[in-house]
Amino acid sequence: MPLAFPSPDHLPCPDCGASLPVAGDPGHVCDEERRLEYRLVELRPEVERFAVEFGAWLETPDGRFAQFIAEQDR
Amino acid sequence: MHENAKGSRRMIEEVFGAGRYELADELVAESAIGHDPALPEPSQGPEGVKEGARGYRDAFPDLSMRIEEVVAENDLVALRWTARGTHRGDLFGIAPTGKEATVTGITIDRWAGGKIAESWTNWDTLGLLQQLGAVPAAATQTA
Numbered sequence: 001m002p003l004a005f006p007s008p009d010h011l012p013c014p015d016c017g018a019s020l021p022v023a024g025d026p027g028h029v030c031d032e033e034r035r036l037e038y039r040l041v042e043l044r045p046e047v048e049r050f051a052v053e054f055g056a057w058l059e060t061p062d063g064r065f066a067q068f069i070a071e072q073d074r
Numbered sequence: 075m076h077e078n079a080k081g082s083r084r085m086i087e088e089v090f091g092a093g094r095y096e097l098a099d100e101l102v103a104e105s106a107i108g109h110d111p112a113l114p115e116p117s118q119g120p121e122g123v124k125e126g127a128r129g130y131r132d133a134f135p136d137l138s139m140r141i142e143e144v145v146a147e148n149d150l151v152a153l154r155w156t157a158r159g160t161h162r163g164d165l166f167g168i169a170p171t172g173k174e175a176t177v178t179g180i181t182i183d184r185w186a187g188g189k190i191a192e193s194w195t196n197w198d199t200l201g202l203l204q205q206l207g208a209v210p211a212a213a214t215q216t217a
Contacts, residue, residue, distance in 0.1 A: 005212070006200055006201070007201075007204065007211055007212055008176075008177075008198065008200075008201035008202075008204045008205050008211060009176070009178075009201070010175070010176035010201075010205060011204075011205055011211060012173040012174055012175070012205060012207075017160070017171070017172045017173040017174055018174050019158060019173075019174035019175055019176040019205070037172060038172040038173075040172075041170060041171060041172030042172065044169075044170075
């Protein structure tokens, strides 16, 4: 039998991250809590990038003006 | 079951699989050396084992270890195990992915004076990296 590039017996479910046999797990149903947690982890870099960019924008004239308006409307 | 085999089993299941780090004081000799491909250098004594176990459990807080087989002969115990956990902390510099991984490994312990004197572990590090997405799982072979 020819050798093949090693591959794992399990891989994470693309929707919830649960470890599933590569051979297949027809009984798998994503747990909703795990699915949401997994999605949040996936989005973390995007959320962090937004926080940095938003912080920088708040320091611009437009950002400072938006903060001033927000204070007035509070 | 052989007493040494019981101890080796507890090391995997309880210290690594349940975070009972203090048990390492009971099972591991002060002069013990532990070999693991994921450690930058061999671990030393019970404190080295605790540090290694903490490292894994920090990365996989829900880590569970299942012993598949145990073979004991003279002063040696060999265990084939399966580990499963969710990647929620930094591992080898890889930020948490939220992915659950399942890997297998084999540990051989040498016992002396009622404690583990040396331990050799080999586990599927490549498989873990593939499951976390750090390495392609189905790389195309090139001629």
